[in-house]
Amino acid sequence: MNDFYLILLIIGILLVLTVVLYFILNGLIKQINDTAKSSFVLKMQEYEDIINEREEKLKELENNKEENESFDESDDTKSSDQKVIIETKEVEYKVEDLLKKAKEIDDKFEIDEQKIIENFLNNKIEQENKELYIELVNMYRSLSNMNDNKLLKKVLINDVLNQVSDKMKDIILKYFGHKKYILLVKLMDILEFEIKKNDPIVYIMVGKKNINYNYLSKRIRTLYNSRIYKGIKIIYHNKIYDYSLE
Numbered sequence: 001m002n003d004f005y006l007i008l009l010i011i012g013i014l015l016v017l018t019v020v021l022y023f024i025l026n027g028l029i030k031q032i033n034d035t036a037k038s039s040f041v042l043k044m045q046e047y048e049d050i051i052n053e054r055e056e057k058l059k060e061l062e063n064n065k066e067e068n069e070s071f072d073e074s075d076d077t078k079s080s081d082q083k084v085i086i087e088t089k090e091v092e093y094k095v096e097d098l099l100k101k102a103k104e105i106d107d108k109f110e111i112d113e114q115k116i117i118e119n120f121l122n123n124k125i126e127q128e129n130k131e132l133y134i135e136l137v138n139m140y141r142s143l144s145n146m147n148d149n150k151l152l153k154k155v156l157i158n159d160v161l162n163q164v165s166d167k168m169k170d171i172i173l174k175y176f177g178h179k180k181y182i183l184l185v186k187l188m189d190i191l192e193f194e195i196k197k198n199d200p201i202v203y204i205m206v207g208k209k210n211i212n213y214n215y216l217s218k219r220i221r222t223l224y225n226s227r228i229y230k231g232i233k234i235i236y237h238n239k240i241y242d243y244s245l246e
Helices: 002-073 075-108 113-123 130-144 157-161 166-176 184-198
Strands: 154-156 181-183 202-206 220-224 230-236 239-245
Touching: 113 202, 113 230, 113 239, 130 166, 130 184, 154 157, 157 166, 157 181, 166 184, 181 184
Parallel strands: 202 220
Antiparallel strands: 154 181, 202 230, 230 239
């Protein structure tokens, strides 16, 4: 008898679980269907928007075509076309004239670059102070290794003067002689200028990458400059000697 009631209890539980699962599954199916319908509606709306946009573009193209056809048939259009042709020819004439003048300038601007460099080496080179140049470079490098806080602090000018040569003292006093304190960052600016001014290298700037004049002297460094059309520029002691067209 106890087994009979147990079987009935199990059957009842199974029936309840079946009903619960039915409602759960039914709800999930309905949710999926609603989502699918919503997605389908959105896609259809997107397709309709694309079709409408294409139709509008087609109408616009047809209208433009009709306007162009009517415009081509008018006398005013013919006269305006003639004006455009005349203006185009004028531009062509101006370009040809400009090229002609450029060629004339190019033909007249014939220089012997190697001869100019050799004459410069023979006549413009000054007596170099290599020791001063090296001292300037070393001091600049030493300051460059300091952090920004130290460079922005004021220091006694006498503390700096006590560490340099007489030539360096002359340079520092020339710029800061009336001051008791100096900023090291400002001293760096002065050193950079003086380094360029005392640089023994002769820099030759050229407009073609395949040209190199280093073979003329150990003091020469050839540099490429895309702005130079023809000729050369010579930079020496922070001065530019220009023999070029840009």
